Amino acid sequence: MSTAQKVYTWLDERLGLTGIYNVVLDRKVPKVNWWFTLGSASLFLFVMQGVTGIFLTVYYVPSPDHAYDSIQYIMNGVSFGWLIRGIHHWGATLMVVVVSIHMLRTFYLAAYKYPREVTWLTGVVLFLATLSMGFTGYLLPWNQRAYWATTVGTEIPGTAPLIGPLVTRVLRGGADLSAVTLARFFSVHIWFLPAIIAATIGIHIYLVIRLGISSIPDKDD
């Protein structure tokens, strides 16, 4: 037995790598088409957003005095800062597109039906969390577009009867958009939502592996 094999056996005995391989990778799945790649594509985009986002936090400052300038610095001063921000910016758009089409594919091929109802539920959570990421991330550059879009965006729930004004206050952290709003949008964007998304992706993928990829329905289904 070579050294590499010995190391592998040692690890396998303790980590159960062969078991993971058998369950996760070596499983049989029905023949499906290219539309079925969008789930993993969504995961890929989430990871890209996570990686570029982490790099952006190195220089980004979530305060009204410095947010705009810190992004100008990322774009003009930091090596490849423009690339990281560009990927993060377009990644958001692409992720909304890919996640939406993934969801429509699930709907049109009836993949949300028995036994995959819970997978669908977690999927809806992921879809809404993705949109919320878009909404909270939009404010962070603290430019005119961001400021006024968020002003209007946080006004919208305020029109709801009874609890509306309270919701707007909670979203803004006060009567108007301020440093508090930016701080909480930042926090939600980089901690709350990613944590929710990561956990939900875990459940989603566990269910996909447990139940198998749905097959394409034929005329008898």
Place this chain on the structure above:
Amino acid sequence: MNQEFKQKYLDKYYKAKQKGVKFFPDIIYKDMIVSFGLFLLLLGLATFVGVANEPKADPSDSSYIPRPEWYFLFLFQMLKYFPGNLEWIGTTVIPGVAVLLLFLLPFVDRNPYRHWSKRKVAISVMSVVVAGIVGLTMLAAVTTPPQTEAAPLATSLSEQIALGQDTYSIQCVECHGADGEGGEIIGVEGLEGVVLKPINDQDVMYTFTDETLYNVVNFGQPAQGMPPFGKAYGGELGPGEIEALVAFMRYTWDDRAELPPEAEQRAAPPALAENEVPSYEVHIAPLVKRYCISCHRPGKKNNNYLMQSYAEVMTSGDHAPNVVAGDLGSNLIRMLHREEIEAGGPMPPTRALKPELIAIFERWVLGGAPETAEQAAQLAAPALPPPAETLQVSPVITITLTAPVTSPLPVTATLTVTVTP
């Protein structure tokens, strides 16, 4: 769905799996191709499209037309159909019901069949919703008016300084002088005769932080006569422009700050070669912008002499023309030489232009006051050598009027001479 249906589905799915493929490598490889394609797409978008540079948030500028990220446009558009008291239906009821339905879909849709031909209702409803969302998004994109003149944007420090210089030239020069030297204010309504301290010296630069400078420009010092310039207080400048202005002042006048070489180059008067005829666009416009335009623009006391374009410089004003090509006795030149004439007093009022700058104006007027660099080059070009067979034509034509011309209208005579060898 009853037990029998469930069992039937599971059995069939089991068979489909047996006839199917291995997740690794068959499915994974497709997934990786798509993800890699998306990665390339992202690189391309980030590199070739990039992220548009937007002006900094300005809470005082309520004229900005808000627009959400494109994937919320349909919501934005839908709200337009629920005005006034009905607004909450569009803002809460419809989105709330939609989200709820989305969650409950597997429980609302009890139809056990999966093929599209057996779920026509569900498919139709979803298709209508999708078409509606796409339609509303397109409608919103088409009907939202374009943003009214975006404020100029500076991305690098030297661009910011250049923008600050332009802003200073327009907004500040009339009182503080072209280089912040101050002095007696002449020709500014309401502030005539006020004597200003310099703002370009160490007293100011060493004791005022950027923030102080920003606040002074933004709010003004109304008790001392300085009006507010920030939009928030009724002025013309947004935060980005005031920041640029402060950067310009700091880097130009503070002897502890080092002006970036690129900005220094921009600030220098345009180069002029020995035999070159200056042109308006290359040589005169930057000087006019820096030293004259603060007063010679609409709404200022200037005898209606505006200097914002070539045409205005040549033809506007109560004493027009102030520039006559080839004539060093033009009003403009005489006033630059600080003569007191009918058209007005010395210009700029508080301090003479440097002789080398006046010389550029003189060479421009003498050279024929051309507008573009191309025209200037033609005027400067030495006459073409005469052709071999020279035709001698006496250029002097004398027209003698034998009778006095009496006409209430101006008399114009056109003389066309065609020479055929």
